[in-house]
Amino acid sequence: MDSRVIFEKGNVGRKTGYIAQPAIPLREPKALLPESYVRQDLGLPSLGELEVVRHYTNLSRLNLSVDTNFYPLGSCTMKYNPKINESLADMEAFCNIHPYQDEQDVQGALGLIFDLEKILCEITGMQRFTFQASSGAQGELTGMLMVRKYHTTKKNKKTKVIIPDSAHGTNPATASMCGYKTIVIESKADGLIDLGKLESACDNEVAAVMLTNPNTLGLFEENILAVSEIIHKRDGLLYYDGANFNPLLGITKPSVMGFDVVHLNLHKTFSTPHGCGGPGAGAVGANEKLLDFFPAPLVDKDKDVFYFNYDIKHSIGRVRGFYGNFNVLIRAYAYLLRLGQEGLVRVAQNSILNAGYISEKLKEHYALASSKPSMHEVVFSCVKQKEKGVSALEIAKRLIDYGMHPPTMYFPLIVKEALMVEPTETESKETLDNFIEAMIKINKEIEENPQIVRNAPHTTPVKRVDEVRAARNLDLRWQKPGALF
Numbered sequence: 001m002d003s004r005v006i007f008e009k010g011n012v013g014r015k016t017g018y019i020a021q022p023a024i025p026l027r028e029p030k031a032l033l034p035e036s037y038v039r040q041d042l043g044l045p046s047l048g049e050l051e052v053v054r055h056y057t058n059l060s061r062l063n064l065s066v067d068t069n070f071y072p073l074g075s076c077t078m079k080y081n082p083k084i085n086e087s088l089a090d091m092e093a094f095c096n097i098h099p100y101q102d103e104q105d106v107q108g109a110l111g112l113i114f115d116l117e118k119i120l121c122e123i124t125g126m127q128r129f130t131f132q133a134s135s136g137a138q139g140e141l142t143g144m145l146m147v148r149k150y151h152t153t154k155k156n157k158k159t160k161v162i163i164p165d166s167a168h169g170t171n172p173a174t175a176s177m178c179g180y181k182t183i184v185i186e187s188k189a190d191g192l193i194d195l196g197k198l199e200s201a202c203d204n205e206v207a208a209v210m211l212t213n214p215n216t217l218g219l220f221e222e223n224i225l226a227v228s229e230i231i232h233k234r235d236g237l238l239y240y241d242g243a244n245f246n247p248l249l250g251i252t253k254p255s256v257m258g259f260d261v262v263h264l265n266l267h268k269t270f271s272t273p274h275g276c277g278g279p280g281a282g283a284v285g286a287n288e289k290l291l292d293f294f295p296a297p298l299v300d301k302d303k304d305v306f307y308f309n310y311d312i313k314h315s316i317g318r319v320r321g322f323y324g325n326f327n328v329l330i331r332a333y334a335y336l337l338r339l340g341q342e343g344l345v346r347v348a349q350n351s352i353l354n355a356g357y358i359s360e361k362l363k364e365h366y367a368l369a370s371s372k373p374s375m376h377e378v379v380f381s382c383v384k385q386k387e388k389g390v391s392a393l394e395i396a397k398r399l400i401d402y403g404m405h406p407p408t409m410y411f412p413l414i415v416k417e418a419l420m421v422e423p424t425e426t427e428s429k430e431t432l433d434n435f436i437e438a439m440i441k442i443n444k445e446i447e448e449n450p451q452i453v454r455n456a457p458h459t460t461p462v463k464r465v466d467e468v469r470a471a472r473n474l475d476l477r478w479q480k481p482g483a484l485f
């Protein structure tokens with residue numbers, strides 16, 4: 001493989017094209033524009049079409065991706081992205097509309113938002129949803145700004161937010177962006193929330209408890225109703241981080257567990273390929289307590305006409321321009337309609353079954369982070385392997401040699417040498433068995449020939465990158481002396 005960057009390839013003036021000269025002679029830009037407006041030489045590479053195609057195709061093949069390999073990344077999972085959703089999102093009727101068009105000309109798009117909201121309300125038990133936020137983190141911020149407005153409108157004096165130590169890092173970040181102090185409570189040894197500690201941390205100044213259930217250890221918080229009672233007694237609210245909602249679909253609802261406000265990552269749970277920063281949609285739903293605080297506008301219907309409703313009493317305002325990443329909503333809507341109620345339940349059941357299968361098959365080789373049964377993901381703690389001189393990171397890297405994307409590593413932070421595996425609901429038993437076999441082989445290698453694991457991966461064009469140096473001395477430019485780049 002040619003490892004040169006594209007700027008090092010090609011030659012001045014090179015292009016592919018046997019194109020006839022135009023009948024009307026082209027005029028030089030200099031003849032039409034003042035000198036200062038004429039574009040100078042940008043130093044862009046000049047290549048033939050085949051060279052460009054090969055360059056990018058070869059680059060794309062250096063990656064492990066869901067389309068090429070098993071991808072058991074826990075928490076921020078790339079779940080199932082049916083290809084048909086891509087075609088639907090690509091329909092001209094959707095792609096060629098503009099947010100400045102009159103409502104009457106985009107009734108279909110508004111209808112889609114309206115229907116998607118109804119479905120998500122049914123699934124979660126919330127009363128309304130907004131789709132403005134472009135990511136899970138932005139959804140959290142939206143939800144917590146609504147919580148803050150709830151309290152300021154009621155003149156509640158609230159200063160803090162309680163978050164368990166297993167939480168996703170965005171939870172404390174969101175709480176502090178809303179001006180609250182974060183109170184972290186330690187989980188019990190089994191990974192579940194400690195009710196005693198919650199009770200003693202909870203006073204009248206607590207604005208909310210932010211939780212995810214199943215939690216980041218993949219465990220169902222059995223005492224969720226008690227948590228709900230503790231926080232609600234003090235007029236605090238219960239926030240649900242539903243970034244990964246697949247294990248509960250059609251089985252239970254956040255409303256049943258006492259949650260007041262939720263965000264769902266449509267790009268994780270409801271089929272949008274994501275990564276590298278986008279695109280995403282953090283759908284935020286809330287119950288009757290928070291209806292007056294939604295970002296404006298929401299989509300409503302009067303007789304048979306859909307319209308943007310800006311009339312929201314104490315709206316927190318906008319959190320984003322226009323109406324969110326509409327293309328992500330199309331995919332989520334198509335996905336939900338295709339699954340139907342029955343399909344949703346099977347997604348949940350199979351996501352749990354697949355993680356449970358891996359957990360059972362590997363627990364004698366790798367220590368489980370908790371003795372409680374896992375839901376859609378399972379966390380291992382590679383402490384035994386670490387004692388033998390091989391870290392979780394090295395095990396993850398070795399999986400690449402076996403043709404698999406590494407699982408999430410060192411998260412949640414409370415588990416030493418954590419490997420967090422989410423197989424997802426759509427992988428076959430054969431794929432799961434291959435993964436299990438690779439993990440068992442790696443464990444044997446650690447006994448017999450740890451060096452091979454320690455230095456993995458061996459099969460990739462790029463081996464181990466110096467991550468510290470890459471972070472401290474980030475330099476993405478290709479440097480040609482004297483060139484613009």
Ligand SMILES: *Cc1c(COP(=O)(O)O)cnc(C)c1O
Binds near residue numbers: 280
């Ligand atoms: C991914 C994730 C988030 C954040 O979502 P983004 O879209 O990456 O901003 C929040 N909480 C949990 C549990 C997540 O897995």
